[in-house]
Amino acid sequence: MPLFEAVRLALMQIRVQKLKSFFTLLGVTIGVMFLIAVVSIVEGMGKYMKEDFAGKMLGVNTFTLRSRAQFSDDHDDQSIRAAARRKPLVLSDVPPVVEALPAGSRWAVQTGDFTSRYASSPFARERQVMAMGVEGDYFAIKRYELSAGRAFLPFEAQLGSSVIVIGTEVAKHFFPNLDPIGRELRVGDVSFEVIGVIEPQGNLFGMSLDRMAIAPFRSPMGRIVSPRGYINGIVVQGASPVAVDEAMEVVREVMRSRRRLRPAQPDNFALETSASALAEITKVLNIVKVAGTALPAIGLIVGGMVIMNIMLVAVAERTHEIGIRKSLGARRKDILRQFLVESATLSTLGAIIGIALGIIGAQIIAWKTPLPTTVAPWSIVAATLLGTVVGIVAGVYPASRASRLDPIEALRQE
Amino acid sequence: MTQTEEAPISTTAERQVIVSSSGVAPDKDWVIVTRGLKREYDMGGEVIRALRGVDIAIRRNEYVAIMGPSGSGKSTLMNMIGCLDTPDGGEYWLNGLPVSSMNDDELARVRNKEIGFVFQTFNLLPRATALHNVELPLVYAGVPSDERKRRARESLERVQLGDRVDHRPNELSGGQRQRVAIARALVNNPSILLADEPTGNLDSSTSTEIMRVFEDLASAGQTVIMVTHEPDIAAHARRVVILRDGVVESDERKEHFAAKHGL
Numbered sequence: 001m002p003l004f005e006a007v008r009l010a011l012m013q014i015r016v017q018k019l020k021s022f023f024t025l026l027g028v029t030i031g032v033m034f035l036i037a038v039v040s041i042v043e044g045m046g047k048y049m050k051e052d053f054a055g056k057m058l059g060v061n062t063f064t065l066r067s068r069a070q071f072s073d074d075h076d077d078q079s080i081r082a083a084a085r086r087k088p089l090v091l092s093d094v095p096p097v098v099e100a101l102p103a104g105s106r107w108a109v110q111t112g113d114f115t116s117r118y119a120s121s122p123f124a125r126e127r128q129v130m131a132m133g134v135e136g137d138y139f140a141i142k143r144y145e146l147s148a149g150r151a152f153l154p155f156e157a158q159l160g161s162s163v164i165v166i167g168t169e170v171a172k173h174f175f176p177n178l179d180p181i182g183r184e185l186r187v188g189d190v191s192f193e194v195i196g197v198i199e200p201q202g203n204l205f206g207m208s209l210d211r212m213a214i215a216p217f218r219s220p221m222g223r224i225v226s227p228r229g230y231i232n233g234i235v236v237q238g239a240s241p242v243a244v245d246e247a248m249e250v251v252r253e254v255m256r257s258r259r260r261l262r263p264a265q266p267d268n269f270a271l272e273t274s275a276s277a278l279a280e281i282t283k284v285l286n287i288v289k290v291a292g293t294a295l296p297a298i299g300l301i302v303g304g305m306v307i308m309n310i311m312l313v314a315v316a317e318r319t320h321e322i323g324i325r326k327s328l329g330a331r332r333k334d335i336l337r338q339f340l341v342e343s344a345t346l347s348t349l350g351a352i353i354g355i356a357l358g359i360i361g362a363q364i365i366a367w368k369t370p371l372p373t374t375v376a377p378w379s380i381v382a383a384t385l386l387g388t389v390v391g392i393v394a395g396v397y398p399a400s401r402a403s404r405l406d407p408i409e410a411l412r413q414e
Numbered sequence: 415m416t417q418t419e420e421a422p423i424s425t426t427a428e429r430q431v432i433v434s435s436s437g438v439a440p441d442k443d444w445v446i447v448t449r450g451l452k453r454e455y456d457m458g459g460e461v462i463r464a465l466r467g468v469d470i471a472i473r474r475n476e477y478v479a480i481m482g483p484s485g486s487g488k489s490t491l492m493n494m495i496g497c498l499d500t501p502d503g504g505e506y507w508l509n510g511l512p513v514s515s516m517n518d519d520e521l522a523r524v525r526n527k528e529i530g531f532v533f534q535t536f537n538l539l540p541r542a543t544a545l546h547n548v549e550l551p552l553v554y555a556g557v558p559s560d561e562r563k564r565r566a567r568e569s570l571e572r573v574q575l576g577d578r579v580d581h582r583p584n585e586l587s588g589g590q591r592q593r594v595a596i597a598r599a600l601v602n603n604p605s606i607l608l609a610d611e612p613t614g615n616l617d618s619s620t621s622t623e624i625m626r627v628f629e630d631l632a633s634a635g636q637t638v639i640m641v642t643h644e645p646d647i648a649a650h651a652r653r654v655v656i657l658r659d660g661v662v663e664s665d666e667r668k669e670h671f672a673a674k675h676g677l
Contacts, residue, residue: 005553016541324537327498328598329526329554331519407498411537 003341010342014349024310025350027303028390031296032351032383036358036375038292041365044373046285049278061244062141062274064233065089065097065251069270071280086268088230091217093258094135097234100254104239105247108136109217111225112232119187119213121174129170131187131225133217139165141237149181149196152216160218164192167210171197187213188224203370233272244273300386303350304394311343311398322402323410336403343395344388351387355380423652423667429471440507445605445637446472446495452503453490464490466660467504472639474605477632479648480641482657489610491657492641496529496608497521509605526554530599530607534614536591538583538598544570545579548598555602569597573627589620596627600636607631609640613647625650649677 014021064070068083091109098107110132117131138144139151148171152163164185171180171194180194192215201209215221222229236251238244248271255269315322322335330338362373432440432447440447451468454461464487472478482488493499494506497513500521506514509528516524530551531537538547548566557565570579573593583591592612599607609628613621629650632638640651648654654671656664671677 002556320537321539324539325550325554326522327496327525327531327537328551329522329602331522331554333519334522334554408493411498411533414535 003337006337006341007345009338010345013342014346020310021346021349024307025303025346025353027306028300028347028350028387029303029354029357031299031303032354032387033358033361034296034299035293035383035386036355036379037361037365037373038296039289039379040358040362040373040375041371042285042289042292043376043379044362044366044371046282047374048372049281049285060237060274061239061241062235062237063244063248063251064235064272065255066233066270066272067230067268069272069276069280071272071277087259088228089234089269090229090231093231093255094234096254096258097236097251098136100250101236102238102243102246102250104243106137106141106237108134108138108141108235109231110134110138110233110235111217111222114207115225117188117213117224119170119174119185121183121185123176123178124174127173128211129166129187129213130211131221132212132214133219133221133225134214135217136235137237138214138235141235144201145199146196147199148179149194151196157216157218160216160220160222162190162192162215162219163195164213164215164221165196165198166194166214167198167208167212168200169208169210170213185213187215187221190220190224192219192221207370248273300390304347304390307343307347307391308394308398311339311395312401314342315339315398315402318402319405319410319413322405323407323413326405326407327411332403335405336399339399339402340392340395343399344391347391347394348384348388351383351390354387355383358383423476424471424473426665428473429665432471433469436505439510439512440471442510443474444471444507445474445476445509446470446639447507448494448504449506450504451491451494451501451506453487453494453499454502464660465494465501468657468660468662470655470662470665472606472637474637475632475635477628477638477650477652478640479651479654480639480657481643481645481648481654482663483643485659486657487660488641488643488657490660492608492610495606495639496531497524522554526551527602528605530596530602530604532592532595532599532607532609532612534611536583536588536595536615538591538594540583543580543582544575544586544594544597547583547594548601551598551602565601566597569601570594572600573597587620588616589623592616592620592624593627596624596631600631606637606639609638611642612640613642613644621647645671645675646677649675 067086067088094109101107112132114130115132116128118126119129120126135157146165147168149165151165152161156163164187166180166185174180174185175183180197183194185192185194198212203209226232236247238247252267252271256267259268261268325335359375362375365371366373432444433449436449448468448470451465453465454463468491480488480491490499494501497508500516501514504514505512508524511524513521513524539550545563545566548569549562552562552565567576567579570576573596575590575593575597578586578590583594586594613624616624625647628638628640638651642648649668649672652668654666654668655662
């Protein structure tokens with residue numbers, strides 16, 4: 001019997017027993033659905049990281065000097081403890097580093113990236129904002145354009161004036177229908193004068209980038225965000241990727257001499273680039289991908305077992321039919337192929353439905369949650385093949401049992 | 415020799431020559447030749463000797479009934495002739511082919527090409543249409559779809575079911591079902607039509623109708639072998655073989671058989 005004939009027969013069989021077939025392929029459908037959804041979430045996150053994250057969070061052509069890397073794969077206790085014991089960066093580290101930078105470099109000092117602090121104004125109730133203390137060319141490096149007002153001037157940064165630049169959400173909440181410029185915003189019981197509003201920046205992992213409140217590092221904000229006066233990082237931007245490498249080497253030398261490290265000793269600070277951060281994030285995402293696909297894979301195995309079970313029942317139920325077919329000249333391999341194809345068709349059908357549901361699921365996730373999802377074409381191909389393979393594997397035993405039935409015995413059964 | 419023109423019968427002498435030349439492939443004219451056919455079953459330690467050396471020779475175009483009480487081995491013989499089972503001893507030649515030494519796949523091929531089965535319980539696929547049921551042997555013969563449909567239709571027309579091709583078995587009467595089964599048996603132009611109690615599940619008027627179909631087929635030159643335990647059904651054949659305790663008890667022309675049974 002030719003293959004397409006067997007597929008047609010299988011589809012007929014599936015059509016005749018719609019409900020039973022539906023439950024049979026449910027396991028595979030669910031497995032594939034989650035497989036597609038998980039892979040599209042992970043893929044989406046990876047793509048998002050590459051396209052948005054590097055620019056928004058870290059800046060282009062930049063590196064950041066930190067006491068320890070934000071994104072690192074050193075997860076063992078020892079290295080975490082060693083990193084925690086490291087000397088933090090302080091304000092006195094800034095001038096030597098900045099002086100050594102090649103011409104054309106920009107730099108900025110920042111406290112933590114997203115530190116929540118309560119803020120209040122006379123016009124609205126208390127609410128958390130992302131408070132940050134910065135110094136240097138922070139706005140230029142982050143490419144923050146102002147929609148109103150101005151950024152702080154060098155002398156304000158130097159003096160630590162209590163001036164503040166806020167995001168659009170902050171402006172909207174604390175100063176509803178008002179011009180925020182020149183008004184008072186209290187952060188952690190310290191009063192700041194709003195001097196600028198940053199253009200809408202959108203989201204990063206669902207975190208709004210428009211809830212920022214940025215003040216000079218030397219203003220009270222430095223203490224509000226970082227009570228001990230530690231610097232979270234010094235961001236350096238080079239004019240080109242080559243300039244970044246050059247600047248990194250310079251900064252490394254300055255820091256090593258400041259920390260009095262011998263040549264054999266490793267750095268006790270970190271120079272993090274967007275590329276190195278991305279590499280670390282990709283490593284984590286790959287682990288998520290493996291773990292995320294392992295779970296649906298278990299679903300597929302269970303789905304395969306359901307199919308095997310149902311096929312065994314089908315063989316038992318259709319023993320008489322097998323007898324008839326054998327009496328009419330069906331060879332072992334004809335019967336084997338019939339049941340294998342039926343099992344594979346069922347499973348592939350389940351996979352196709354699962355792919356459709358998985359794609360719909362991914363769309364819903366992308367629509368309803370901040371998680372970006374991208375359906376990877378390879379995952380569709382892989383899921384279809386996987387479905388077929390599961391069906392074939394699950395069908396082997398029932399089909400071989402069917403093919404080995406004795407025609408006389410089979411005919412006798414009703 | 416006086417015999418009907420449409421259904422020739424081999425003579426006892428001819429048959430004896432064929433049956434006794436052991437190991438020699440019979441002439442093509444002989445569709446079925448068994449020599450000392452044996453079959454034993456192990457039933458929980460007890461060996462049942464279902465066939466103890468059956469010698470039968472059937473020439474092309476014969477219409478033969480095989481009779482016998484239950485336990486005589488006629489079902490075993492039928493399975494053997496139908497290539498559903500292989501003998502433990504002896505020879506079986508079907509259309510000049512040494513069936514007794516064939517493997518499973520070769521037997522399937524022979525069942526497909528050389529034998530048309532008609533069963534007591536019809537054995538149609540319940541969910542398939544009459545046409546598809548009749549197509550089945552052609553599917554396994556690898557005949558392309560268009561030709562398959564055409565030949566299946568022709569075969570159904572031959573048993574006057576040309577207007578029932580799209581009916582499923584449960585939409586057909588018993589007689590019609592058996593005629594679908596006959597159409598299926600004939601669709602691959604088999605060497606023999608092998609019927610196992612073909613009227614066992616039918617009332618007497620339908621039985622007569624089916625017997626008429628067999629009669630017509632036999633007259634048209636189809637070799638027909640029918641296994642039955644009903645003497646009046648057996649009397650429709652030209653020749654009646656009676657089995658008892660796994661051996662051939664008698665093998666005679668219908669006229670002798672009918673006279674004995676007062677038919």
